[in-house]
Amino acid sequence: MEDGIVTKGPEHGEQEAEKTVLRPFSVGSLPSIYYIPDFVSPAEQNHLLHQVNAAPVTKWKMLKNRRLQNWGGVVHEKGLLAQVLPPWLITVTQRIAKETTLFPAPINHVLVNEYLPGQGIMPHQDGPLYHPVVAILSLGSPALMHFTPHARILGITQEGIDKQQQQHTRSQGGKELYTFSVALMPGSLLVFKDSAYEDYLHGIDESSEHMLDETVVNAYACICQDDDRHRDGLREVQSMPAEEQGTKGILRRTGTRVSLTCRHVSKVQKNFLRL
Numbered sequence: 001m002e003d004g005i006v007t008k009g010p011e012h013g014e015q016e017a018e019k020t021v022l023r024p025f026s027v028g029s030l031p032s033i034y035y036i037p038d039f040v041s042p043a044e045q046n047h048l049l050h051q052v053n054a055a056p057v058t059k060w061k062m063l064k065n066r067r068l069q070n071w072g073g074v075v076h077e078k079g080l081l082a083q084v085l086p087p088w089l090i091t092v093t094q095r096i097a098k099e100t101t102l103f104p105a106p107i108n109h110v111l112v113n114e115y116l117p118g119q120g121i122m123p124h125q126d127g128p129l130y131h132p133v134v135a136i137l138s139l140g141s142p143a144l145m146h147f148t149p150h151a152r153i154l155g156i157t158q159e160g161i162d163k164q165q166q167q168h169t170r171s172q173g174g175k176e177l178y179t180f181s182v183a184l185m186p187g188s189l190l191v192f193k194d195s196a197y198e199d200y201l202h203g204i205d206e207s208s209e210h211m212l213d214e215t216v217v218n219a220y221a222c223i224c225q226d227d228d229r230h231r232d233g234l235r236e237v238q239s240m241p242a243e244e245q246g247t248k249g250i251l252r253r254t255g256t257r258v259s260l261t262c263r264h265v266s267k268v269q270k271n272f273l274r275l
């Protein structure tokens, strides 16, 4: 009873658009991971946070280490039991899809995650039903997202990865072992696809202070932060000898962070649920 829609990979024109539009925002050495600072203004952030907080309390699902709102319907193994997104999410997701050029069709699923300082999300991969691109809009307070290679791509166990990281060895079977982190500042949009999506786990540590170490691919992003405490963290870094810079800065999580995880599910079930 399902209406599977198979989407094609990006056409040549779309690949060109990706190169032209997104190249200035590319971070790290994997292709197709982009960090766009100030994608939304502080006023837009407030508007979106207001909408998130205006949702009925029953919309929140309490998890052990965060709370979650699910918009767009239930992602079932046979496809999405779709619900129409509310207007405030249609507006922002249309803009994300248009400006990133990476979504094959309108974004039809959004998860709202809310983290208090010290809360996080375990390293994970997003499910197979999503088209392999995700856009994460960060609101309210910063956090550091870690990316670690999936053991599968290295053909070794997780223990093998841990050992290589301890020994600072970098490759296995021709594939590079590359662990990196992205600072997600309020108002920013992180977009990743392809290898970063399929071959890596992403997660946020359950800690109220995140170390800005040498794995951070956009440490410069923290300079723009208005909050004095973040500037202090940065001053700590800048006052260090050059060889130590980037190894001991601290991203302090002092407020509630809300993120919108925006994706496109191409397999949609026919039986639409009503709100």
Ligand SMILES: O=C(O)CCC(=O)C(=O)O
Residues within 6 Å of the ligand: 111, 113, 121, 126, 136, 145, 184, 202, 259, 261
């Ligand atoms: O909150 C974030 O930035 C990440 C959320 C996430 O990875 C997810 O919802 O799958």
Ligand SMILES: [Fe+2]
Residues within 6 Å of the ligand: 124, 125, 126, 202
């Ligand atoms: Fe995720």
